[in-house]
Amino acid sequence: MEHLNETEIQELRDMLESEGYSLEQELTERGKKDAAGEWTGASIPEQGEESDPNDVADNIEELAVNVAVVEELEQRQRDIVDALEKIDEGTYGICEExxxxxxxxxxxxxxxxxxCIAHA
Ligand SMILES: [Zn+2]
Incomplete structure:
Protein backbone atom coordinates (compact mmCIF):
# COMPACT_ATOMS: atom_id res chain seq x y z
CA MET A 1 0.00 0.00 0.00
CA GLU A 2 2.81 2.35 -0.94
CA HIS A 3 0.31 4.48 -2.84
CA LEU A 4 -1.20 5.59 0.48
CA ASN A 5 0.65 7.86 2.87
CA GLU A 6 0.36 7.65 6.63
CA THR A 7 -2.15 10.48 6.86
CA GLU A 8 -4.39 8.83 4.30
CA ILE A 9 -4.16 5.46 6.01
CA GLN A 10 -5.01 7.09 9.33
CA GLU A 11 -8.01 8.82 7.75
CA LEU A 12 -9.28 5.55 6.24
CA ARG A 13 -8.67 3.67 9.48
CA ASP A 14 -10.76 6.25 11.35
CA MET A 15 -13.58 5.82 8.82
CA LEU A 16 -13.43 2.03 9.18
CA GLU A 17 -13.39 2.17 12.95
CA SER A 18 -16.33 4.55 13.24
CA GLU A 19 -18.37 2.56 10.72
CA GLY A 20 -17.49 -0.63 12.56
CA TYR A 21 -18.72 0.97 15.76
CA SER A 22 -22.09 2.01 14.31
CA LEU A 23 -22.51 -1.43 12.75
CA GLU A 24 -21.97 -3.00 16.14
CA GLN A 25 -24.64 -0.68 17.56
CA GLU A 26 -27.08 -1.58 14.81
CA LEU A 27 -26.40 -5.29 15.23
CA THR A 28 -27.16 -4.97 18.91
CA GLU A 29 -30.52 -3.40 18.08
CA ARG A 30 -31.47 -5.78 15.30
CA GLY A 31 -30.08 -9.06 16.42
CA LYS A 32 -28.43 -11.02 19.15
CA LYS A 33 -25.32 -13.12 19.36
CA ASP A 34 -25.91 -16.85 19.51
CA ALA A 35 -23.86 -19.27 21.61
CA ALA A 36 -21.18 -19.43 18.94
CA GLY A 37 -20.77 -15.65 18.97
CA GLU A 38 -22.47 -15.29 15.59
CA TRP A 39 -25.08 -12.61 15.07
CA THR A 40 -28.62 -13.74 14.30
CA GLY A 41 -31.90 -11.90 13.86
CA ALA A 42 -33.64 -11.08 17.12
CA SER A 43 -35.97 -13.91 18.08
CA ILE A 44 -39.74 -13.68 18.22
CA PRO A 45 -40.94 -12.60 21.66
CA GLU A 46 -42.73 -15.28 23.68
CA GLN A 47 -46.38 -15.44 22.70
CA GLY A 48 -49.11 -15.65 25.32
CA GLU A 49 -51.98 -18.06 24.72
CA GLU A 50 -54.35 -15.29 23.81
CA SER A 51 -51.99 -13.56 21.43
CA ASP A 52 -53.53 -12.02 18.36
CA PRO A 53 -52.68 -14.08 15.23
CA ASN A 54 -51.96 -10.80 13.45
CA ASP A 55 -49.29 -9.94 15.97
CA VAL A 56 -47.71 -13.34 15.47
CA ALA A 57 -47.62 -12.77 11.71
CA ASP A 58 -46.12 -9.32 12.25
CA ASN A 59 -43.44 -10.77 14.48
CA ILE A 60 -42.53 -13.48 11.99
CA GLU A 61 -42.32 -10.90 9.25
CA GLU A 62 -40.20 -8.67 11.42
CA LEU A 63 -37.87 -11.55 12.24
CA ALA A 64 -37.42 -12.32 8.53
CA VAL A 65 -36.49 -8.68 7.90
CA ASN A 66 -34.12 -8.67 10.86
CA VAL A 67 -32.42 -11.87 9.74
CA ALA A 68 -31.82 -10.41 6.28
CA VAL A 69 -30.61 -7.08 7.67
CA VAL A 70 -28.38 -8.77 10.24
CA GLU A 71 -26.79 -10.91 7.52
CA GLU A 72 -26.05 -7.82 5.50
CA LEU A 73 -24.68 -5.92 8.48
CA GLU A 74 -22.55 -8.90 9.43
CA GLN A 75 -21.09 -9.14 5.94
CA ARG A 76 -20.26 -5.44 6.06
CA GLN A 77 -18.71 -5.86 9.49
CA ARG A 78 -16.50 -8.67 8.16
CA ASP A 79 -15.33 -6.43 5.31
CA ILE A 80 -14.40 -3.75 7.83
CA VAL A 81 -12.62 -6.12 10.20
CA ASP A 82 -10.66 -7.58 7.26
CA ALA A 83 -9.76 -4.09 6.01
CA LEU A 84 -8.44 -3.11 9.46
CA GLU A 85 -6.40 -6.32 9.59
CA LYS A 86 -4.97 -5.55 6.18
CA ILE A 87 -3.91 -2.09 7.39
CA ASP A 88 -1.98 -3.78 10.20
CA GLU A 89 -0.44 -6.29 7.80
CA GLY A 90 0.46 -3.63 5.24
CA THR A 91 -1.68 -5.14 2.49
CA TYR A 92 -4.53 -2.63 2.63
CA GLY A 93 -5.76 -0.91 -0.53
CA ILE A 94 -4.67 -3.75 -2.82
CA CYS A 95 -7.26 -5.39 -5.09
CA GLU A 96 -7.99 -8.94 -3.93
CA GLU A 97 -8.59 -10.06 -7.51
CA CYS A 116 -10.52 -2.16 -7.65
CA ILE A 117 -13.40 -0.86 -9.78
CA ALA A 118 -12.50 -3.14 -12.70
CA HIS A 119 -12.89 -6.20 -10.47
CA ALA A 120 -15.89 -4.96 -8.47
ZN1 LIG B 1 -8.54 -5.39 -9.53
Whole structure:
Protein backbone atom coordinates (compact mmCIF):
# COMPACT_ATOMS: atom_id res chain seq x y z
CA MET A 1 0.00 0.00 0.00
CA GLU A 2 2.81 2.35 -0.94
CA HIS A 3 0.31 4.48 -2.84
CA LEU A 4 -1.20 5.59 0.48
CA ASN A 5 0.65 7.86 2.87
CA GLU A 6 0.36 7.65 6.63
CA THR A 7 -2.15 10.48 6.86
CA GLU A 8 -4.39 8.83 4.30
CA ILE A 9 -4.16 5.46 6.01
CA GLN A 10 -5.01 7.09 9.33
CA GLU A 11 -8.01 8.82 7.75
CA LEU A 12 -9.28 5.55 6.24
CA ARG A 13 -8.67 3.67 9.48
CA ASP A 14 -10.76 6.25 11.35
CA MET A 15 -13.58 5.82 8.82
CA LEU A 16 -13.43 2.03 9.18
CA GLU A 17 -13.39 2.17 12.95
CA SER A 18 -16.33 4.55 13.24
CA GLU A 19 -18.37 2.56 10.72
CA GLY A 20 -17.49 -0.63 12.56
CA TYR A 21 -18.72 0.97 15.76
CA SER A 22 -22.09 2.01 14.31
CA LEU A 23 -22.51 -1.43 12.75
CA GLU A 24 -21.97 -3.00 16.14
CA GLN A 25 -24.64 -0.68 17.56
CA GLU A 26 -27.08 -1.58 14.81
CA LEU A 27 -26.40 -5.29 15.23
CA THR A 28 -27.16 -4.97 18.91
CA GLU A 29 -30.52 -3.40 18.08
CA ARG A 30 -31.47 -5.78 15.30
CA GLY A 31 -30.08 -9.06 16.42
CA LYS A 32 -28.43 -11.02 19.15
CA LYS A 33 -25.32 -13.12 19.36
CA ASP A 34 -25.91 -16.85 19.51
CA ALA A 35 -23.86 -19.27 21.61
CA ALA A 36 -21.18 -19.43 18.94
CA GLY A 37 -20.77 -15.65 18.97
CA GLU A 38 -22.47 -15.29 15.59
CA TRP A 39 -25.08 -12.61 15.07
CA THR A 40 -28.62 -13.74 14.30
CA GLY A 41 -31.90 -11.90 13.86
CA ALA A 42 -33.64 -11.08 17.12
CA SER A 43 -35.97 -13.91 18.08
CA ILE A 44 -39.74 -13.68 18.22
CA PRO A 45 -40.94 -12.60 21.66
CA GLU A 46 -42.73 -15.28 23.68
CA GLN A 47 -46.38 -15.44 22.70
CA GLY A 48 -49.11 -15.65 25.32
CA GLU A 49 -51.98 -18.06 24.72
CA GLU A 50 -54.35 -15.29 23.81
CA SER A 51 -51.99 -13.56 21.43
CA ASP A 52 -53.53 -12.02 18.36
CA PRO A 53 -52.68 -14.08 15.23
CA ASN A 54 -51.96 -10.80 13.45
CA ASP A 55 -49.29 -9.94 15.97
CA VAL A 56 -47.71 -13.34 15.47
CA ALA A 57 -47.62 -12.77 11.71
CA ASP A 58 -46.12 -9.32 12.25
CA ASN A 59 -43.44 -10.77 14.48
CA ILE A 60 -42.53 -13.48 11.99
CA GLU A 61 -42.32 -10.90 9.25
CA GLU A 62 -40.20 -8.67 11.42
CA LEU A 63 -37.87 -11.55 12.24
CA ALA A 64 -37.42 -12.32 8.53
CA VAL A 65 -36.49 -8.68 7.90
CA ASN A 66 -34.12 -8.67 10.86
CA VAL A 67 -32.42 -11.87 9.74
CA ALA A 68 -31.82 -10.41 6.28
CA VAL A 69 -30.61 -7.08 7.67
CA VAL A 70 -28.38 -8.77 10.24
CA GLU A 71 -26.79 -10.91 7.52
CA GLU A 72 -26.05 -7.82 5.50
CA LEU A 73 -24.68 -5.92 8.48
CA GLU A 74 -22.55 -8.90 9.43
CA GLN A 75 -21.09 -9.14 5.94
CA ARG A 76 -20.26 -5.44 6.06
CA GLN A 77 -18.71 -5.86 9.49
CA ARG A 78 -16.50 -8.67 8.16
CA ASP A 79 -15.33 -6.43 5.31
CA ILE A 80 -14.40 -3.75 7.83
CA VAL A 81 -12.62 -6.12 10.20
CA ASP A 82 -10.66 -7.58 7.26
CA ALA A 83 -9.76 -4.09 6.01
CA LEU A 84 -8.44 -3.11 9.46
CA GLU A 85 -6.40 -6.32 9.59
CA LYS A 86 -4.97 -5.55 6.18
CA ILE A 87 -3.91 -2.09 7.39
CA ASP A 88 -1.98 -3.78 10.20
CA GLU A 89 -0.44 -6.29 7.80
CA GLY A 90 0.46 -3.63 5.24
CA THR A 91 -1.68 -5.14 2.49
CA TYR A 92 -4.53 -2.63 2.63
CA GLY A 93 -5.76 -0.91 -0.53
CA ILE A 94 -4.67 -3.75 -2.82
CA CYS A 95 -7.26 -5.39 -5.09
CA GLU A 96 -7.99 -8.94 -3.93
CA GLU A 97 -8.59 -10.06 -7.51
CA UNK A 98 -5.79 -8.53 -9.52
CA UNK A 99 -3.43 -7.09 -6.89
CA UNK A 100 -3.71 -3.58 -8.33
CA UNK A 101 -3.55 -0.58 -6.05
CA UNK A 102 -7.06 0.65 -5.28
CA UNK A 103 -7.22 4.43 -5.84
CA UNK A 104 -7.67 6.57 -2.73
CA UNK A 105 -10.89 8.06 -4.20
CA UNK A 106 -12.47 4.61 -4.22
CA UNK A 107 -11.25 3.88 -0.71
CA UNK A 108 -12.63 7.18 0.56
CA UNK A 109 -16.02 6.24 -0.91
CA UNK A 110 -15.76 2.74 0.54
CA UNK A 111 -12.84 2.17 2.89
CA UNK A 112 -13.71 -1.54 3.13
CA UNK A 113 -13.49 -2.09 -0.65
CA UNK A 114 -11.81 -5.42 -1.42
CA UNK A 115 -11.27 -4.87 -5.12
CA CYS A 116 -10.52 -2.16 -7.65
CA ILE A 117 -13.40 -0.86 -9.78
CA ALA A 118 -12.50 -3.14 -12.70
CA HIS A 119 -12.89 -6.20 -10.47
CA ALA A 120 -15.89 -4.96 -8.47
ZN1 LIG B 1 -8.54 -5.39 -9.53
Missing amino acids: GNEEIPIERLRANPAART
